[in-house]
Amino acid sequence: MKSFGRRALILFLNQTNEELRLETQSQRLHQGKWSLGKEPPSSILAGGGDLWQSESAGVGRGTSGSVTYRIVGGRSEQMVVVSWNVPFFGRNCYRGSVLPKEFDIEVQGGQGRHCIVVFIFRT
Numbered sequence: 001m002k003s004f005g006r007r008a009l010i011l012f013l014n015q016t017n018e019e020l021r022l023e024t025q026s027q028r029l030h031q032g033k034w035s036l037g038k039e040p041p042s043s044i045l046a047g048g049g050d051l052w053q054s055e056s057a058g059v060g061r062g063t064s065g066s067v068t069y070r071i072v073g074g075r076s077e078q079m080v081v082v083s084w085n086v087p088f089f090g091r092n093c094y095r096g097s098v099l100p101k102e103f104d105i106e107v108q109g110g111q112g113r114h115c116i117v118v119f120i121f122r123t
Contacts (some may be wrong), residue, residue: 005056006063006086007035007114013049015122016103020044020069020080030085032056032063040067054084062087080105082119094119 014020021043038053054063066083070076077099085093094117096105103123110117 005059005113006032006061006088007053007055008063008084008086008092008110009038009051009053009114009116010040010082010084011049011051011116011118012044012082013118013120014044014046015120017046017123018074019046019072020121021072023068023070023079026066026068026081028067029054029063029065031061032065043072044069056086056088060088080121084110084117086110086113086115092117096121 022040027040032054035053035055040052041050044050054065056063064085066081069080071078079099081097083095092110092115094107094110096107096119098105103121106120108118109115
């Protein structure tokens with residue numbers, strides 16, 4: 001049976017010496033739902049990685065969302081924000097932003113209806 005939904009598997013790689021903690025109120029799905037058992041993790045260890053997944057919640061719909069992680073032990077404004085949009089029609093879009101500027105985030109992949117996108121957080 002053919003699947004007409006959309007799905008985004010997010011792989012987040014933390015290539016820094018900093019532990020990250022999920023800003024609980026930040027995990028938002030603007031469209032779709034979290035895949036069963038695949039919500040964003042509460043923390044991502046230094047040098048580690050983790051994944052989460054969202055999917056469309058009906059025929060003819062896409063999925064989009066965003067999450068924010070804070071650097072453990074850092075100032076309150078030190079954070080990493082990632083977002084994704086896998087629409088039913090149109091191009092997929094992914095964004096990553098980081099504060100402070102000594103860190104960087106790279107985005108790789110993310111093509112197709114059932115996509116895998118990789119966010120690489122590093123110094």
